[in-house]
Amino acid sequence: MENEKVSILIVEDDMIIAANLSIQLTSLGYEVAGILPRGEEAIMHVREHSPQLLLMDINLKGALSGIDTAKAIKKYIDIPIIYLTANSDDATFDKAKETHPKAFITKPFNKLSLQRTIALVVEEMKEGNNSNQNTQHIEILEDRIFVRHNGRMEKLLLEDILYIEADRNYCILITPKIKHILTCTLKVMEEKLPKSSFIRVHRSFIINISKLDVLGDGHLEIGRKVIPIGKSHKELLLNRIQTI
Structure with a gap:
């Protein structure tokens, strides 16, 4: 710094x-x-x-x-x-x-x-x-996330997030225009994100449920991205969809 x-x-x-x-x-x-x-x-x-x-x-x-x-x-x-x-x-x-x-x-x-x-x-x-260099500083407020990047906190609205994909000890946060690579685990993101909007559907994926385009038997699609649905997450996902 x-x-x-x-x-x-x-x-x-x-x-x-x-x-x-x-x-x-x-x-x-x-x-x-x-x-x-x-x-x-x-x-x-x-x-x-x-x-x-x-x-x-x-x-x-x-x-x-x-x-x-x-x-x-x-x-x-x-x-x-x-x-x-x-x-x-x-x-x-x-x-x-x-x-x-x-x-x-x-x-x-x-x-x-x-x-x-x-x-x-x-x-x-x-x-x-x-x-704490292995865990990126992340702050989540009511409708936005602040991510430390190049010594500054950058703002991103939660509603712009499509899904988050795990890559070992990193998270790739996907929006329609840009992706952010965060040095934290998917579990950390799952704990921080509001459960009203985000749900884990696979050991490697969290989705913004409002962005769901297609729901198949063992997969779903968001913005043409095919995302697998883990067996242990399927029932919770179906229950959440029914309450939307």
């Missing part, structure tokens, strides 16, 4: 501080994903774009504090958070700890402390990726 590939979202309602942060982060080689003053906007941004790191002011103006915002975000996706705070009291610190932040930066901060703190967090993120 190189610095230039790390996307950082700034959530800060003081625009002078936010602009200063943006300039310094850019000069250090990081990508600034955006500057947002409100927690509600940050939640929407993360769900849509999934940056890799958050710089979050604890005392945001508006309905949500930085801590409230972090709690809401972590319900959907686990993103490392560094808090910015002018408060060093124990009560604020203890409340913030509940969201498991990676670090705190106390205002007013200087470039050196910012640089060192973020560098340490990025290194920890890198070590975490290396320790």
Whole structure:
């Protein structure tokens, strides 16, 4: 994980501080994903774009504090958070700890402390990726999947997935326009995908049941792809089709 590939979202309602942060982060080689003053906007941004790191002011103006915002975000996706705070009291610190932040930066901060703190967090993120290098980071929300690709999280709507095919320790995710090769097992995908839309029909295939074109005795077809139906999966598939 190189610095230039790390996307950082700034959530800060003081625009002078936010602009200063943006300039310094850019000069250090990081990508600034955006500057947002409100927690509600940050939640929407993360769900849509999934940056890799958050710089979050604890005392945001508006309905949500930085801590409230972090709690809401972590319900959907686990993103490392560094808090910015002018408060060093124990009560604020203890409340913030509940969201498991990676670090705190106390205002007013200087470039050196910012640089060192973020560098340490990025290194920890890198070590975490290396320790789990055989399993690709995948996040699935209500209607979309985020897949880590070239250091970024790419969005794909679940309704666009036709089927998923296993290839040893990889999964090939097929859409009408493109295929994605994921470094995870089919079992991991089966556990993550919503069972209302996806069903395993063979030891090597999961299908989007809404994309089913043809159902034969021992096979089915989706987009002209012939997919075998495993004997142990056939009854469940037939039951699901009857309930559609």
